[in-house]
Amino acid sequence: MKLIILDRDGVINHDSEQFIKSPDEWKPIPGSLEAIARLNQWGWRVVVATNQSGVGRGLFGMDTLNAIHEKMVKSLAQVGGRLDAIFFCPHAADAGCDCRKPKPGLLLQISERFNIALDGVPVVGDSLRDLQAGIAVGGKPYLVLTGKGQKTREDPALPADTLIYPDLATVVADLTS
Template sequence: MKIIVLDRDGVINFDSDQFIKKPEEWKPIPGSLEAIARLNESGWRVIVASNQSGVGRGLFDMDTLNAINEKMTKALGQVGGRLDAIFFCPHTADSTCDCRKPKPGMFLQIAERFNAEMKGVPVVGDSLRDLQAGVAVGCRPYLVLTGKGSKTQLDPDLPEGTQIFPDLAAVVAQLTA
C-alpha cells in the first residue's frame, strides 16, 4: 500500500496568518487538487494530517471545520480526486496533547488506522513541524515552497534529506514519474 501524508493549509490550499476560519476562505493552490487526483490514479492512499488550533482557540467550531473539509473534498471530487482520511489536531500550541505537530501522534494514528509501516512514507508540508512529525516515525520529508515553505527552507533545523519542491504538483510529478 502506497501512502502519502499531506499537510492542508499551505500545501493543498492557500494559507492565512489569520487562519482559514470558514469555507469561503478555503482556496486551492493551483494544481494541488489535480496532483491529488494523479496520486489516486497511481494507486496512492492520500491522507491529510493538519494542525487546526483555530478550533481550540475558539476561532471556529467543529461544524465549520467539517464544512471547510467538505468543500475541499467536493472540489477534489470535481477533478476526480479523493482523500482516504483527514486527521487533525484541534488543540492549541500550549496543549500537552501528543497529536499536535511536531509531535508524531497523528502519524501514529495513521499507522494504526491503515495498519501501515510509516518508514519511507512521503510527508509533504510547508512548515518545519509538518516534516518533524513525519520524520519522527520514519517518513521521508518533502518541503513545498507554497504557504510558509519559502521561509521554512531557510531553517537550519530542516530534517536531513528533505527534498524541496515549488509545490505539491511538482512533488507528485516526481513520485508518479
C-alpha cells in the same frame, strides 16, 4: 500499499496568518487538487494530517471545520480526486497534546488506522513541524515552497534529507513518473 501524508494549509490550499476560518477562505493552490487526483490514479492512498488550533482557540467550531473539509472533498471530487482520510489536531499550541505536529501522534494514528509502518512514507508539508512529525515516524520529508515553505527552507533546523519542491504538483509529478 502506497501512502502519502499531506499537510493541508500551505500544501493543498492557500494559508493565512489569521487561519482558514470558513469554507469561503479555503482556496486551493493551483494544481494541488489535480495532483491529488493523479496520486489516486496511480494507486496512492492520500491522507491529510493537519493542525487546526483555531478550534482550540475558539476561532471556529467543529461544524465550520467539517464544512471546510467538505468543500475540500467536493472540490477534489470535481477533478476526479479523493482523500482516504483527514486527521486533525484541534488543540491550541499550549494544550500539551500528543497529536499536534511536530509531535507524531497524528501520524501514529494514521499508521494504526491503515495498519502500515510509515518508514519511507512521503510526508509533505510547508512547515518545519510537518517535516519533524514525519521524521519522528520514519517518514520521508518533502518540503513544498508554497505556504510557509520559503521561510521554512531557510530554517537551520531543516532536516538534511528533506526533498524540496516548488509545490505539491511537482512532488506528485516526481512520485508518479
